[in-house]
Amino acid sequence: MRSRREQEIDHLYRRAGFGASQEEVEGYTSLSFASYAASVARLLNYTEIPDDVDSLIGRQGYVGVTGRSGSGFQPANNILDARQRWLFRMVHTKRPLQEKMALFWHNHFATAYSKVANDIGDGGFATRMLAAKPDEEASRTKGQIELFREYALGNFRNLLIEVAKDPAMLVWLDGRTNVRARPQENFARELMELFTLGVGRFEETDVYAGARVFTGWNLNLANRNTAQARYEFFYNSGQHDTTAKEFSFPIYADGRRIIPARSAGDGMQDGIDLINAVARHPDTGPRLARKLYAFFINEVDAPDAALIEGLARTYYTTNYEIEPMVRMLLLSPQFKDPSSYYKRYSWPVEFVVRSLKEVGWTGYSVNSALNPLISMGQQLFEPPDVNGWELGPGWFSSGGMLARMNFAANLANNQRFALRDRVRGQVDSPESLLSFMLDRLTPPEFANDAYSALLDYTRVGGAWTGSDTQLAAKASGLAHLITGSGDYQLV
C-alpha cells in the first residue's frame, strides 16, 4: 500500500500535473523539507526551475519522438511533430503546472489547426502560428501555445488582449477580415460567450457593437517571400469604425455603457476598453472560478459555493491574476480532502501521459499515441470547435472507452520486457505481483469483485513459477487491465 504521504503527492501531481513517475514520487517524498505546502510552492513557482525540457528530446532515457522521413523532426513546421513535442513536454517537464495550465487555456481559447491551415495555406505558417517557439526558426514566430505557457498563471485581462492579437486566433475567428464596411462578428461573440461572460449574459446588440469595436484588428504578412515571412497582428486604422458603440453592460468603472467615438488613430483603444469591461464583468470571475474548480478539484459533486465565491473575489481583488486563484485551489481543504481524490474524468492526453509516466516509456515513441488520441477524442491543436472539448462524462462513450483500453493494451505490450525487469525479484506470487502493479499505477482502490477479476486473471493459465515468460505476460496483462479499467480513467 502506498503511504498517506505518497497518496497525497500522487493526487497533487495528477491534478497540478500529469501524474508522477516512480522516481519523481520518491524524489518528492524523500526531501526532508518537502511539506505539502512546499510541494505546492514548487509547482507554482516554476519560473525558478529552468525550462530546458526541449533539450532532452531525442536523448536516451526519455520517451521517444519520431521524425518524418526526409524532413526529420520539425515541431515548428509539422503539426504532427508539434503534437509529439507537446506530449514529450507533458511527460518530462519539471514545470508540470505550467504545462497543465497551457492545456487549460488551449481548451478555453480553443483554436484548431485545420481551419488555420485551410485559410492561411500551411507551408509551415499554421503550425508555426500555433506551436513555434520564437528562437527556433528564421521567422521568429511565437506560437499561440507559447502565449498560453507565458500566461499560464498570469493576468487574465492581459491574456485576453494577447489572445485578441494572436495571429492564429485572428484566423480562427476571422478577425483578420473584420473591416469597417462589413464588421465580422465571430471573435466578438465568442469573446463574450465563451472566453468571459458566458452564454445568455449579453445581448445580440452587444455582439454587433463588439464586432465594430474590433474592426481593423487584422493580420499582416511581414517579410513576405523570405525565410523570415510571418503573420503578425496589425491595427489597420483605416479599417476601424470610429463611431460610438453602445453596450448593454457597463464598459467603464463609472458605469458608462458607451465607447465614445474616437479618431481612427486612437481607435485601437476601443478593443482595450471592451476587454477591460469583460474582464471586470461580474459574471467572468465566477465563471472562471467554476472552470478552474472543475479542472483542479472535483467535477463530480456540486461545487463548493464558498470556495467558488472566494476564488471569484480573489480574481477581482488581484485585478484578474490567475496564480492566486490556483494557489487558493491547491491549498484548499477541499483539494486535499481524500473525498476529492479521483473525482475528475481524465482528459485523453492526461490519461496517455499519466499511463506513460506510470507504466513506463522505454523504447516508446509518443508518435504511437497520436492516432489513439484521435480515437479517444482529443487531438492536440485540434479542438472540435471554439467551445473546446466536451469535458467530464463527455469524454466517455463505448468507442472512446474502447480506444483507451486499446491504447493501454498497446503500451503494455510495448513495455512488456521493461515491466518484466521491473517486477523480477520484487514479487513471488500472483497476489504480490498484483499488489506491486496496483501500487505502481495508482488507481483508486478497486471494489472486491473487480479486484477478484484482476487476481483471477493473474492466477489463470498455470501455476506460479516466476519465470521470465510468466512475468512478462502477467505484468503486461495487468498493466493493460488496470490502466484500461474504468477506475483508472478517474484522476
Next chain:
Amino acid sequence: MAMTRRDFVRGGVAAFTVGFAAPAFLTDIAKGQGRSRRNLVVLYLSGGNDGLSTLIPWGDQQYFARRPNLAIPAANVLQIGTDSAGNRLGLNPRLTDLRTIFNAGRLAVIQRTGYPNQSRSHFQGTDIWSTADPSSPQGIGWLGRYLDRMPAPVDPLTAWSTVRETPRTLLARTVGVASIPSVAEYAFASPNMGAEAQAARQSATRIASHVPVDQPHLAFVNSTAQAAFATLDRVAQVATYAPTVMYPNNGFGLALQMVAGAISRGIGTSIYWVQTGGFDTHAGQNTNVANGSYNNLMTTLNGGLFAFYRDLLNQGLLSDTLVLQFSEFGRRINENGSNGTDHGAASLMMAMGGGVRGGIYGTAPNLSANGNPTLENNNQDVRFETDFRSVYARIIDNWLGGDSSAILGGDFRNGPNFI
C-alpha cells in the same frame, strides 16, 4: 433551474444500473426488439448551414441585391419548381444528385424551420435542436426521451453515434448509446495472445460490470466499457460489409457506408447519428468559386447522400430508412465583408427516404428589407415559419411509432406531412 450535463449523469446513472442487462442477454433482446426494421438517420450539418445557399430563392431580386458576391446566378441554380406561394426555388448547383432524388419524389425540403427567438449561439442553438426544448436546453435529447420510453432493458446498439461523443440528441436517461466512428477500430486488443488474451477480455468485462450506485461517475464510465463489450462482436460484422456502390472517400461518405452496413447486416440498430462540419462560413464562403468552401460542403453532402441512397435502393432497404437533416441556425441574409455570412436564424431541413413524400414544404422568405413578417432582427435574418418540433413530431408519430406529445412535452402535430 437548468439541469447541467453533470446533474444529468448524477441523476441518470442510478437508473442506468437498473436498466442495464447482462451482456449475454443483449443479443436476444436485440432480436426481440427487431419488431420494426425502420431506421432513422439524423444528419447534423454543424456550424449553422446557410439555407439560402442550399435552397436558392432565385426569383427574389433582393437575394441578389443583398449578396453581391455570394448570390448564385439564376442560370446556375438547379431549378426544382415553386413553393405553395409561387416562389421560384432551386438547389445549389453542386446538389445534382439530390435533384435526382428530389425528382424521384424521395426528398423533402422544408423551408424556414426554426423556433421563436432563435438562438444565434452554436452551442445553445445545438442544444435547443437536440433537446427540442428552447426554454431549458440542458437536459436529455428528444431521441433520448424516445429511447427512454422503450421497454427496459434496451440493447446498447439501439442507437449508434458515428462520432466519438454521444450527441445530446441521443443522450438518454436510462439507455446507453454506442459511439462507433470506425468499425475497424472497434475491437478489443490485448498485449498477449491466445488463452491469456481470452482471460484478459473476461477479466476486463468483469471489471466493467461494476456499476456502484454510490459512485455514479465510476458507474457511468464502466457502463461505457460494458456497452463496448456487449456490442463488439455484432459490430465486427459491419467491418466486413461490401457496399453495392462506391462511397466518396471522406469522413461523411465513410460514416454513411458504415450506417448502410449496419442496416444491411441487421445488427439491431434503429437510430443513427451522422454529422459533417464546416458550415460556419463566416469567411470565404465563396459560393461562386470552383473550389470555394461552400461548394465543397455541398459536394460532400451530395456525394455521400447519393451513394447511401443508391446503396440502400439496390438492397431494397430504402423503404425502411429515413434521413433527417438539420443545422443549428441559418445565416445572415446580407453577406459580410469576408465573402461570408454571420450567424442568423431560420434555415431549412431536409428529409430523404423511401417513405418520404418528396417536394417543397413551407414558403420562402421575402428578402426585401422594408419590414415584412418573414424576416426578423431588423430584417437581417430569416424568421421561422415551421417549428422544428413539428417536424420531429411527424417523425416520432408516423415513422418511429412513438408519442410525440409525451416526448416533446406538447402538441406539435400540425407539421408538414412529408412522412
